[in-house]
Amino acid sequence: MKPDVVVIGAGAAGIFAAWRAASLGKKVLVLEKTSRIGTKILISGGGKCNIAHDGPIGDVIRAFRKNEADFIRSAVNRFPNRTIVPMFTNKGLEVYTRPDGRIFPVHQTAKDVVAILQDYLDEAKVEVSLNTPVEEILVEDGQIIGVRTGAPFEKHKGYANKEDKPRFGAKALLSDVLQTGTTRAGLNDQIIHCDKVILAAGGSSYPNSGTTGDGWKWARDLGHTVEKLTAALAPxxxxxxxxxxxxxxxxxxxxxxxxxxxxxxxxxxxxxxxxxxxxxxxxxxxxxxxxxxxxxxxxxxxxxxxxxxxxxxxxxxxxxxxxxxxxxxxxxxxxxxxxxxxxxxxxxxxxxxxxxxxxxxxxxxxxxxxxxxxxxxxxxxxVPLEKGEVVAGGVSLTEVDPQTMASKLVPGLYLCGEVLDVAGPVGGYNLQAAFATGYVAGESAAS
Ligand SMILES: Cc1cc2nc3c(=O)[nH]c(=O)nc-3n(C[C@H](O)[C@H](O)[C@H](O)COP(=O)(O)OP(=O)(O)OC[C@H]3O[C@@H](n4cnc5c(N)ncnc54)[C@H](O)[C@@H]3O)c2cc1C
The missing domain is CATH 1.10.8.50 (Helicase, Ruva Protein; domain 3)
Structure with a gap:
């Protein structure tokens, strides 16, 4: 099957991108490097997952820096917190809002959040290939023609430096997740042809969760500017x-x-x-x-x-x-x-x-x-970049259309989530931005 759309990365942005494109009738294939979907969501909020920020959407947008706010405005308005949160609560997630506006599950955890996301992918008939790192985005005559995948992702061997203990027991959460995760056979060492690629490979913090900055390397190779990368939300x-x-x-x-x-x-x-x-x-x-x-x-x-x-x-x-x-x-x-x-x-x-x-x-x-x-x-x-909840910097916002998340340089390429030069404060803002930019990328790639 030649997919209509290939999504690189089954994180917050990639999952919503895939779900949206598939809901609009497209054949969607997600290629995920690790052995689980939503690996980073699983360690978010200390394993509880602060899924979004409550309140008027204008306030949520204003929490970002001006240029970032201007970029995400359209996407976050189209897929706002009042749409995202019911997508979870309709599937049984009970949530509450803390006095500071952060929305969390009441009794359930990030695992339940990811299980619900899996449910949406299944309902929309999205094909997900786990343990399938993408090695290269293939372009011919300036057009996307597919991706090349590599050998199964071998990681999860623990942190090289014992002293680099992640915050809030995230290390324990992550190793649990990665060791017990279901591993499906991946579409390894192949060329997969497609006309549309959604790049949702995240940033480069917590590299053991699969995010090792691959997206920035490809973006540069394809002619994009990557704004200076610095730690954010880090110790x-x-x-x-x-x-x-x-x-x-x-x-x-x-x-x-x-x-x-x-x-x-x-x-x-x-x-x-x-x-x-x-x-x-x-x-x-x-x-x-x-x-x-x-x-x-x-x-x-x-x-x-x-x-x-x-x-x-x-x-x-x-x-x-x-x-x-x-x-x-x-x-x-x-x-x-x-x-x-x-x-x-x-x-x-x-x-x-x-x-x-x-x-x-x-x-x-x-x-x-x-x-x-x-x-x-x-x-x-x-300020250790790899210990941050997000990385600031990323693909220049001037080279991506904020209405569609389409690359202005490479037809058929869409970018969403942390790979972009967007980094909000603590409080559910980052997942919300990833969900929203993913949703819009999926919708545009399907159109
Ligand atoms: C410890 C921690 C706690 C956090 N807590 C919160 C919180 O409570 N609320 C909040 O809003 N934000 C939180 N964040 C931030 C939030 O998790 C990120 O902003 C969000 O996950 C970014 O979404 P994304 O889809 O762009 O990237 P990710 O969710 O990181 O997904 C990217 C995916 O791409 C995959 N990938 C990478 N390279 C390749 C490749 N070559 N081939 C195939 N797949 C690839 C990765 O394995 C990963 O699954 C937290 C982050 C951390 C690290």
Whole structure:
């Protein structure tokens, strides 16, 4: 069977692209490198999957950077959250919306989300060939003529560097998924002819989930520009001193994390933060990681945390002056931050760990207040691209038609999902953008 449309990648974008094209009557073949569909969806949201973001669609679009928002506007309006979410709930997924607008399954998990997506593919009679990495997109006289597949994907051997432990137990989730996944015979080492190819091969973070940046290589080979790739929604690794790996596991609630480039603030985010053995992670870190990665080569970037947002220096000083002289300072600090962080804060302030308030002199007291408002966390060593939830950068949006997701350079080629230069914030935005651009790519390829 010569398929009408070949979709490369059975991720969020590829699944919806395939389903939409097949629903419109086309013979669709999906070629997926790994042994499962939706491999990255399975590790999303810590295995719970934040499927979309709630609220007016204009607000969802505005969460993206201006040029990205302009590009996805049409697609996200055509396949909005109020259409996507019922596609899941109609098949039994119960969802709830968190106060911050993130939509999650109530009792079920990302596995149930992927099972529903499989159901849609089956209903639309989409053929899926797993363990089938595409090696090349074939073009003749400037037109798509097919793809060449390679040998079965051999991966899933675990992380090369043990220290690179993914967040929220994703490693455990992923290895479980990959080892227990059903492996169907793939269409390996073949040339598959077709006139339309939808490139939905994702980015290059979490490479063990199958995304190793293949799409960008092909796009470049076909003449497309790939905008600079940087980490986004990623942890940040810090230089030692003052950062202390002993703090690993300490989490802070509702702080303001700030990044300073050569002393000037370039990013801030309010929320929670987690110390890791390499640096920091958690929502605040993911929130500012893209700006840090983009500015990394511009100079020295340091992180600091305001541990008491909404409380000013005089109020903290007043609280300190009211303390009983017999009280250890560390116990006062431990009222608002985890006990394990107290010695670090005191060290930064030049105060001995066992000092009582009666012995606290003015200079270290001023320093202590300063540190509560701007605790130095350390100098950024790197923002690991492969650890990000998404990669910023990708195929230039100026070379893709936002109404159809068609390449402006190669007739018959459509692009969707993370392979494009689109990276939203945490909150279900990225899956939503992938679903929507996939839907439009599928519809256009079928027309
Ligand atoms: C740990 C983690 C948690 C996340 N949590 C969330 C969340 O809760 N909510 C949210 O909105 N977003 C989340 N994201 C981001 C979201 O998963 C991505 O934005 C989204 O999956 C991108 O969709 P995509 O279809 O473009 O790419 P992917 O879903 O990555 O799919 C690409 C597919 O292409 C396949 N592929 C790659 N190369 C080839 C090849 N050569 N041949 C054949 N197939 C190939 C890959 O195996 C993969 O299956 C998370 C990401 C990570 C890593």
């Amino acid at each position: 940040v690794y810090l230089e030692l001193d003052p950062f202390d790996p002993e703090l690993s596991g300490v989490s802070l609630d509702d702080i303001i994390l700030k990044a300073r480039l050569n002393g000037k603030e370039i990013a801030r985010w309010q929320g929670d933060m987690l110390f890791t053995h390499q640096g920091v992670s958690g929502p605040t870190v993911l929130g500012i990681s893209r700006l840090i990665a983009e500015n990394f080569t511009e100079g020295e970037i340091k992180l600091e945390a305001d541990l008491a947002p909404g409380i000013d220096h005089p109020q903290i000083t007043e609280a300190i002056l009211k303390q009983d002289g017999r009280r250890p300072i560390s116990s006062f600090i431990a009222d608002s931050v985890p006990q394990r962080l107290a010695p670090y804060i005191l060290r930064q302030s030049g105060i001995d760990e066992y000092t009582f308030f009666a012995k606290l002199e003015k200079k270290p007291r001023i320093k202590l207040v300063e540190n509560i408002k701007a605790l130095p966390l350390g100098t950024v060593r790197t």
